[in-house]
Amino acid sequence: MDLRYWLGQAVETVEEWAAEFGPFAPHPSHHVGDDEFAVAFADFGKRLRDNYPFFHPRYIGQMVKPPHPAAVVGYLTAMRLNPNNHAREGGPATADMEREVIAELAAMFGLGSHLGHLTTSGTMGNLESLYVARETHPGAGIAYSADSHFTHARMCHVLGVRGHAVPVDAHGRMDLDALEDLLRRERIGTVVLTAGTTGTGAVDPVHEALELKARHGVRLHVDAAYGGFYALLAGEGLFDPRPWRAIASCDSVVVDPHKHGLQPYGCGAVLFSDPQVARYFRHDSPYTYYTPSDLHLGEISLECSRAGAAAAALWLTLRLLPATREGLGRVLLPGLRAARQWAGMLTASPHLTLYQQPELDIVSYFPSEPALSGIDAASARVLADGMTGPDPVYVSALRVDAPALTARHPGLVADAPSARILRSVLIKPETGDHLGHLHHRLEELATRRSSP
C-alpha cells in the first residue's frame, strides 16, 4: 500500500465527515504559518535521527519494529477525531472496534466467554490480572518464574501482595516441581506462567500447570505479552502446541499487539475467562457513563483515558491481516524459521556459542570464551562495537547468572557470579534474508580482541 496516498486519505476522510456539521474555522490562537512550521519540522526531523534503526534488518536488538502501514493510517485517521475509549461516549465507533478486536484475540486463545479490553501496555494488563488475582484470593501470594518479566515482582509490591520467584530449569522454563514445593509450603493464590519470556523466549509448561489448578485451587495467569501471537502457529508442528492450547483453560492472559501485532506502542490487551471479574472493577464515575452500554470499557479497567486510535489501528490491521494462521501467522513464521536457522549457524561457529535452543524468535548467544568474565567483557564489546562503524549491527545484552550458564555449558569457568551474553529478537520477517551477513559480522566482532 502507498503510505503517502493513504495518509492523504486519513486527512480527507475526517474532513468529509467534519463538513457535514457545517463550516467553522480553527481559532487564531492555533495559527501556525507554514514557514514557521517548516523550521520547527526540520529541527524535529533532525532530532529524530538520534535513534536506532528499528526498521532495518541491521537492527536485531529488542522486540521492536515499526507498525504496519495499515496501523499507521488507522491510528492517524482516528487520532484526528481523538476518541477516548474510556467510555462509549468517548467514541462509539472505536469502542465497538475495541470489543471486536478483543473478541478476535479471545478466539486466538480459544477463550469462549471472556471479559477483556485493550491496555496501554503489557505492564498495565499484567497489573490488572494481578489485581484481580489479589481480589479473588485475598491474603494469598503470587508465584512467577525467576525468568518472568520484572513487572510481576514489581506489581506484587505495588499491590501489597507477597511475590515468590520460582526457579527455572535449564531451558529457562518454570520448574514445576519447585512450584509444587512452594504451593505446599506457602499460601499461594495465583501462578503466573510466561508464554515466551522476554529474555530468551522460553515457554513455561502452561499445560502441565493446569493440573495444579485442580490440585491446589490456584488461579493461573499467562503472561503472553511477547509470545501470545505464536498461538496462531501452534499446530504447525513447529513447536509444542500444548502450552498455547492450555491458555484457553487459564484464568487470564495478557498479549501485546504492540510487539508481534504490528501496532505502535500503546497497545496491550488483557483477557479474563470469567466475565464475572468485572465486579472487581466496578465503580461510579461522576463525570462519564451517560450513555447506556452493557459495560463501558472504563468500567472494566483500571485506566481511565485510553486512545481510541489504538483500537482503530488494531482493528484496521486485523481486517487485512487477521489473527489467523494465514494472516498474522504468516508474519511471524519467517522470524521463527530465521531463529532456528541462526541457531544452527551458531552451533557450528568457532567464535560464537548458542546459549540455548530458541523456542520462538529470540536467539541468545555469546562470544566463545572459556570463563564468565571473558564472556561478559566480550559481549559488552560486541554490543558497543557493533553499533559503530560503517557496517553496524544492533544487538542487545542479557545478564544471566553463573548457574544458568553452567547448567547449559558445563565446561565454562564460573569466575564471576553472572555475565552478560548477547540476545537478538528476530521480530522482523525480513531478518532471515540477512542472516548470513549478520552472523558473519557478529563473528568478526567477537574475534576482535579489544575496541579499536
Ligand SMILES: *Cc1c(COP(=O)(O)O)cnc(C)c1O
Ligand atoms: C514486554 C513484556 C512485558 C511488559 O509489557 P510492556 O508492553 O512493555 O509494558 C511483560 N511481560 C512480558 C513477557 C513481556 O515480554
